[in-house]
Amino acid sequence: MIVTRKWLEEWIDLEGISTQEIIDTFNSIGLEVAQYKKLEIPDGVVVGRVLSCQKHPNADKLNICTVDVGQETLQIVCGASNVKDAQYVAVAKVGAVLPGDFAIQPAKLRGVESFGMICSSQELGLPEMEKGIMILDESIGELVVGKELKEYELLNDEVIEIELTANRGDCLSVQGIARELNAIYARPVKEKRVDHGSNIRMGIGRLLGIAPEGGIDSNLLYKAFKADGFTNPLLIRFRVALTGESFENPAELFGYYVTHSTGVLTRVYGYSFFAPQGAICVKKDEQKYDAVYGEGKGSVIGVIQYDCSKPKENEESFIIESSYIDPQIISKKMFEHPIKSDWSFYRSSRGSDPRVKIGIEFAKYLLESYYPQTQMYSGTHEIIKELERKAIKIQFSILYDLIGQEIDKSEIVEILKALGFTIMSLDEEAMVLKTPIYRHDIQNLQDVAEEIVRIYGIDNILSQPLLFKEANRITKTYEQYQKAKQLRYLSVSQGFFETVSYLFTNKEKLKKFGFETLQKEQDLLNPITKELDTLRPSLIPNLLDQTIANIRNGKKRVALFEIGMVFGSDREQKQEFALVHSGHKEPESLTNQGKPAEIDFGGFVKELAGILGDFDLKEVETTYNLMHPFQSAAIVQKGKKIGVLYKLNTTLQEELDLPSTYMAQIDFDALDLHYPKAKGYSVYQLSFKDLSLLVDKDIPYAKIAEVLQSAVPKEVKRFYPIDIYEDESLGEKKSVTLRFAIQSDAKTLTEEEIAQIMGGILDALQTGLGVQLR
């Protein structure tokens, strides 16, 4: 919502109150000021009178004008076509500096000298009103040739943009904003009306009738005027342009100006649209909107006016309409049957001012004050139902509890009255009030409390700590949060950077990578871009994208992780923990002579172990094309699969131009970070024995471990591979060296006992796998 200081001053006396103070007031009462701008026309721009205008002999589009600027008459070459019709114009004299550091100097245009410039509104830092130069008229004040334009206060106005909240339809007008200021400064909002004198006018009834078909929800008021050509004065065009709107049809612009000024939805129809029927026909249209008909459908109340009913260029008589429709009704209607709308729907759906008479009266006032070529018809046509004002009972004790302190009753009453409430009754305990007719947003005690609080000032409410019943409020969500936090810091200590990526990803990419995608009927209806057209089934695709970007940025070691929600094919939500490590294993440093090795399987596993603790790796079927078919593993923790880790498939790696890249995807919920319970431990000698075996090349270690698991006696506390050796001399075999940690809980084992245990192990391996000792 845009207002200007001068525009506001038409509705309320602001003398002695600075604009900054007004801005502060707006902010403090809930009208957030988004922007403030003081318009300042530069020095050396004066009112000029065009004395003559001739075509330039050497240029079709240029005109040579002589312009009276008071002390002198200047020859100025002007390129704007509308200069021909202009009488008074804005002239930037030689020496003036226009916005954009544009200094006016004498110039020669196609051989003709020019001393100054006739300006368009944009060249002066004002909004665009029309094509070509700005044509001045006396709506901005008496035009004195040679007078500096910066002295015209109405043009050098202060523009305030207020970011209105959705509930304040009543503030979508200059009058509405003035009402708010009245509540603070106690200066009454001016009435804008003219009462006709004695001169006899023709009644509207002589022109046309009204034919309501009944069952209409809207309130409507019509008035007519005659005009010998309809053009808007500069001030009106200027202000409408300041609000950011533009209109082709001058009568529509006029209606918009009335609406923006008063808050009453106002439009202008051409009489010729109704002439064939001789009446304004108002009825429900086929979709049950209230509509106005003449020669066809002319408008939908509160929604749109169609071009056919707008005044034509040679229109002689005009019909002004002020209307009101309940915002609930019209926004519900629009939700059920959306139709095209113009500027009016924004206002009608947020609640325009129901006092239609104010709109018509203001239109009349404007026409009489600024449009000398117009003449009003007397009388009106109307369809008006009396509207109920809502009554609300306010119990003071409830009000005080809500606010947290008492406020003097007389002060409350004063605030509410200034806001237009009517106090119906008042006693010690309670009051009953009626809401202002234009405040559609006030429905209950809490709404009224807000009105009191915002005018009383939130700053004047004393902060108070809340006494609250203490309880154990540690929730499952909190425990999960703590687990995630622990994981995050563990990952950081392993050199990984946490990242946050969008919940979205690209469906095509997912298919290429071999991920499962959402079922079509559960997918996004309105994605923001094609690149982000579905939900992520894993964090990996986004992590991979970020890795690629970092490598392209010249990073040699990229280690990223994310904990976030991912979605299965039927959109079930689950939390994933994913990591990517690409490129160098570690930073370049002295210890690696500046040439760190690339990350490899073992290195990545070690990093993961620093985060997850102990886990086993098992061979796994690859599920995505992303996964390297021969370097993929299931991560098994305490016998349960919690995720997978894999090398990025070499084909993709090359295609994506990445260095060696490893990734892990872990099911956050399956991951166990519980602090373990202690068990007893043996105090006897712990011995280590190594065993080198020859096994078939294609037997995975897991197979050996499986056999050992069931074969080793309880004295073998732990066994693990420590060396793998392959050589031509071994043929189709490989040598695997295992280390066994042997310890009894009951005594120190003798060498013989240990040898016996090792013998048993070897036997089991020989029978189970056919391995030999190397």
Next chain:
Amino acid sequence: MKDWKEKIQNAQSLDEIERIRIELFGKKGYFAKEFERLKTLPKDQKPVVAKELNSAKNTLFQALQQKKEELLAKEIQRKLQSEKIDVSLYSVSGYKGAVHPVQHTMDKIIEYFTALNYAVEAGPLVEEDFYNFEALNLPKHHPARDMQDTFYFQDGKLLRTHTSPVQIRTMLSHQPPIRMISPGAVFRRDFDLTHTPMFHQVEGLVVDEAGKVSFANLKFVLEDFLKYMFGDVNIRFRPSFFPFTEPSAEVDISCIFCEGEGCRVCSYTGWLEVLGCGMVDPNVFDAVGYKDVSGYAFGLGVERFAMLLHRIGDLRSLFEGDLRLLEQFR
């Protein structure tokens, strides 16, 4: 005697000391010989010479011992010296990763509220219209729905546009008193310099019996919270509008960049908007079937906090995993 002393003093190594020791105190050493010679002396001279000899022996022994310790210390020093490295070569950087600034900020927010005995609650990201809008006093045709451009799914569900549906879910599954926050990701169809389709919020809700929870209480907790987050800032409440609270307010802090003087970050207003809050609208309580209760709610954007706290200029950079940014938070 003096010669011996000098010899000991001039010894350069432990080996030399050992040689001198043998020369002096060995079986065939100087003192052995001298004591041998003692036997040949007349009886009356013996005690005097013996005394002198003993005293010389003691003096030399002590000198030797002292020198030996001295040399030993030097030896150790030399050995350690030979192991010297240039420690400054081993300055490290780049081994540790970093927590994301948004998560870090979230941690700090959660820390504050859990210390105040707020429960942490969560809800689904894919929501139903009822929880995200309807129950929050945002009926289908409400103009305020424009404020939140929503992602919809083919089957009519939506991505939650705020964390507020968690309020509704919590109220439906618990009885008052309730004191909770709900941190998490939210989604709006908006993508430009200052908007990303996903961002994070922390929602707060406190509900107790009627008349207990007031606007003054809301003001207290938020003032305290913002001082915890931003230090010694000025705080102002501006009346505002949210469909689910009434009265509603937006909360500003004095600009932490220019201390209220006016700068680019605060659009020359001296204030930064950081929070929205209000007293829970009775329509919301009606929607969850609560009677005779009072409560407040608030919500904040975590990215906004993170950008202010960590001086991050570009919102979108928070979602790009760009190490040029993230490495700065190591």
